[in-house]
Amino acid sequence: MLDKIIVNYLGREKRYAILKDQKVEKLYIEQPKQQSLVGNIYVGTVTKVMPGLHAAFVDIGEEKQGFLHRDKLVSFLSSKEDKAIKESKGISSFVHQGERLLVQVEKDASGDKGPRLTGIVELNGKNIVYLPNGFYVAVSRKIEDPQQRESWRQIGHELKEEHEGLIFRTSCTEANREEIETELHQLRIQYDELTKSIKMVKKPLIVHESEHFIKELREELKKLESAAIVIDDASLKEKLLADLNNQVCDIIYHHDKQNIFSAYGIEESVEKALRRVVWLSNGAYIVIDETEALTIIDVNTGKYSGKNHLQDTVVKTNELAAEEIARQLRIRDIGGIILIDFIDMKDVNDQEIVRKKLERALNKDHKRTKMVGFTQLGIMQLTRKKTKVALSEGLTEKCKVCDGTGSVLSAETVAFKLERELWELRGTDYESVTIETTEAVKDVFSGLEGKHLKRMEELIQANIRFINIANNKPFYKITKLI
Numbered sequence: 001m002l003d004k005i006i007v008n009y010l011g012r013e014k015r016y017a018i019l020k021d022q023k024v025e026k027l028y029i030e031q032p033k034q035q036s037l038v039g040n041i042y043v044g045t046v047t048k049v050m051p052g053l054h055a056a057f058v059d060i061g062e063e064k065q066g067f068l069h070r071d072k073l074v075s076f077l078s079s080k081e082d083k084a085i086k087e088s089k090g091i092s093s094f095v096h097q098g099e100r101l102l103v104q105v106e107k108d109a110s111g112d113k114g115p116r117l118t119g120i121v122e123l124n125g126k127n128i129v130y131l132p133n134g135f136y137v138a139v140s141r142k143i144e145d146p147q148q149r150e151s152w153r154q155i156g157h158e159l160k161e162e163h164e165g166l167i168f169r170t171s172c173t174e175a176n177r178e179e180i181e182t183e184l185h186q187l188r189i190q191y192d193e194l195t196k197s198i199k200m201v202k203k204p205l206i207v208h209e210s211e212h213f214i215k216e217l218r219e220e221l222k223k224l225e226s227a228a229i230v231i232d233d234a235s236l237k238e239k240l241l242a243d244l245n246n247q248v249c250d251i252i253y254h255h256d257k258q259n260i261f262s263a264y265g266i267e268e269s270v271e272k273a274l275r276r277v278v279w280l281s282n283g284a285y286i287v288i289d290e291t292e293a294l295t296i297i298d299v300n301t302g303k304y305s306g307k308n309h310l311q312d313t314v315v316k317t318n319e320l321a322a323e324e325i326a327r328q329l330r331i332r333d334i335g336g337i338i339l340i341d342f343i344d345m346k347d348v349n350d351q352e353i354v355r356k357k358l359e360r361a362l363n364k365d366h367k368r369t370k371m372v373g374f375t376q377l378g379i380m381q382l383t384r385k386k387t388k389v390a391l392s393e394g395l396t397e398k399c400k401v402c403d404g405t406g407s408v409l410s411a412e413t414v415a416f417k418l419e420r421e422l423w424e425l426r427g428t429d430y431e432s433v434t435i436e437t438t439e440a441v442k443d444v445f446s447g448l449e450g451k452h453l454k455r456m457e458e459l460i461q462a463n464i465r466f467i468n469i470a471n472n473k474p475f476y477k478i479t480k481l482i
Contacts (some may be wrong), residue, residue, distance in 0.1 A: 002019070003019065003020050003227040005217075005224075005227055005230070007231045007233075007236065008261050009262050010232050012032050013029065014213045015029045027266075027270060027331050027391060028217075029394060030212065031394065033110075034389060034394040034395075034423045035212065037105040037108055037109075038107065038108055038210065039104065040105050040209050041102065042060040042061065042103055043198055043204060043207055044058040044059060044066065044100070046096065047096065050077075054071075054090065054091050055068060055091060055237060057114070058101065058117055058204075060105075061204035061206065062114075063117070065114045066115045066116065066117040067115070067423075068095075068101075070091040070095075070115075072118040073101075073119045074119045074133045075094040078163060080388040086120070102121060102194060102197075103117040103119055103121075104122065106117050106118050107386070108387070108388045109389075111292040120133055120134060121194075122134075123187045124215075125183045125187050127169055127172040127174075127175045127183055128169060128172065128180060128184065130165075131206050132164060133163075133165070135164075135165055137157055137167075137168075139167075140155075140167070140170045143172075146276060148173065152168045152172060155177055159181060160184075194208060205361045212234075217240070223366065224249070229251045230254050230260065231253060231254065232255075232259075234253055237253060242403065276389070279302070280302075281320065284299070284300060284302040284317045284320065284321065285300055286328075290334065290392055294336060294337035295337070295338045297339070297340045297341065297344045298341045299313070300343070301317055311345075311347070311350065314343045314350070314380045317427055318354045319354055322358035325340060325361075327361070330367075332390055332391045332396075333390050335384045335385055335390065336383065336389050340358075340379065342354060342378065347376065350429055355373065355374070358380065365384070368384070369383065370383045401472045402473070409474060411440035411444050412444050413474075414475060415474075418445055423468075425460045425462060426461075426462075430462050430482065431462055431482055432463045433460075433464050433481055434478070434479050434481075434482070435464065435466050435467070435477065436466075436476065436479050437475065437477070438469060439477035439478075441474050442466045
């Protein structure tokens with residue numbers, strides 16, 4: 001059965017999903033406010049130099065300032081000084097506050113951290129990546145023929161200036177030297193236009209925007225030998241046709257009124273990708289908790305008890321969980337440090353079975369992952385490359401009731417807090433207290449038949465009046481003291 005790429009391009013939110021055997025293997029969603037900045041080029045202004053961090057903060061005109069390390073500065077890279085001498089110098093030797101730079105986003109902002117920047121700009125062509133200040137030549141590792149790789153490397157050194165850099169993409173195998181020269185000439189002109197903007201633009205501003213969604217889609221097409229591409233926008237069809245080369249792909253235009261994701265049953269997968277609990281086919285389940293620092297995944301047997309002894313149940317559940325966890329990491333695009341608490345396995349051989357299962361499942365992932373292994377406590381550690389915000393961060397926001405903690409103070413806790421505050425009114429001259437609160441807090445505070453309310457009024461020698469306020473979060477506010 002052919003793989004399918006379902007592309008929802010109509011509307012401002014752009015989405016695509018990859019289906020393998022009718023099962024969603026990857027989701028990519030891009031909203032205007034969450035649009036990746038990776039690849040965008042800006043004229044930025046250095047606002048603060050941090051010698052202790054060997055870094056600077058750069059205003060690029062976005063919500064958060066960017067972070068630029070000393071080693072990513074053109075002035076550092078192009079310095080002719082001995083490497084040891086150059087690296088011993090602080091960042092202040094290479095950049096100063098108020099300086100205007102051409103910078104490119106390497107990694108999107110996440111949490112409280114701003115985007116990570118580089119001064120070593122890259123411009124993407126069809127067959128090459130041009131680095132105006134790259135100083136090196138590289139060839140795609142996907143070109144397996146060593147002679148061909150060496151040939152392109154030599155051509156790169158012949159074509160580039162000393163300060164320039166070139167990366168030959170896999171597609172260069174279908175091109176010749178003349179085509180590469182023409183492409184390099186065009187990219188040089190493009191860079192010259194960008195450098196002129198440093199003098200022309202007076203404030204931090206974007207000068208080159210990467211078509212990230214289409215770029216991501218094109219990269220997916222390159223990975224597939226054959227596939228059916230279903231698109232709901234006719235204009236996108238022509239843009240993709242040129243990228244198919246010799247691939248066996250059908251492009252199908254979806255023109256029904258029903259949304260394309262609904263028609264192919266993908267909307268449910270989007271909703272599931274935001275849930276904390278994921279059920280496995282055998283009745284067991286995994287719990288995924290994402291935090292800013294790391295992601296913790298817990299495996300539970302749930303309703304599954306197995307047909308044989310307990311250890312058989314544990315290993316089979318952990319194997320099934322390993323397969324699903326790898327899939328969830330792809331779908332949710334979770335990056336950074338990941339800790340997996342599999343069901344406890346005392347036998348080292350059982351741990352090895354599960355480790356190999358997870359490793360095979362992670363091999364399907366096109367993003368770089370590194371398995372560190374099991375800790376002494378039986379926790380699996382791994383890392384996954386993070387270049388953009390995870391799906392959950394892009395599609396959700398902090399709960400305005402619990403402020404993202406997942407819990408709020410109970411009505412009982414709030415009522416007892418009110419009780420302690422009213423105790424402090426003993427001996428004062430106040431005769432009346434007005435309190436805004438929820439029905440649940442009032443009921444707990446007042447007690448059965450208002451017994452605790454009467455007791456408190458006697459203690460503080462004041463009348464207590466409640467005003468009920470509808471709110472999902474238990475609270476109170478003393479609004480008037482007379």
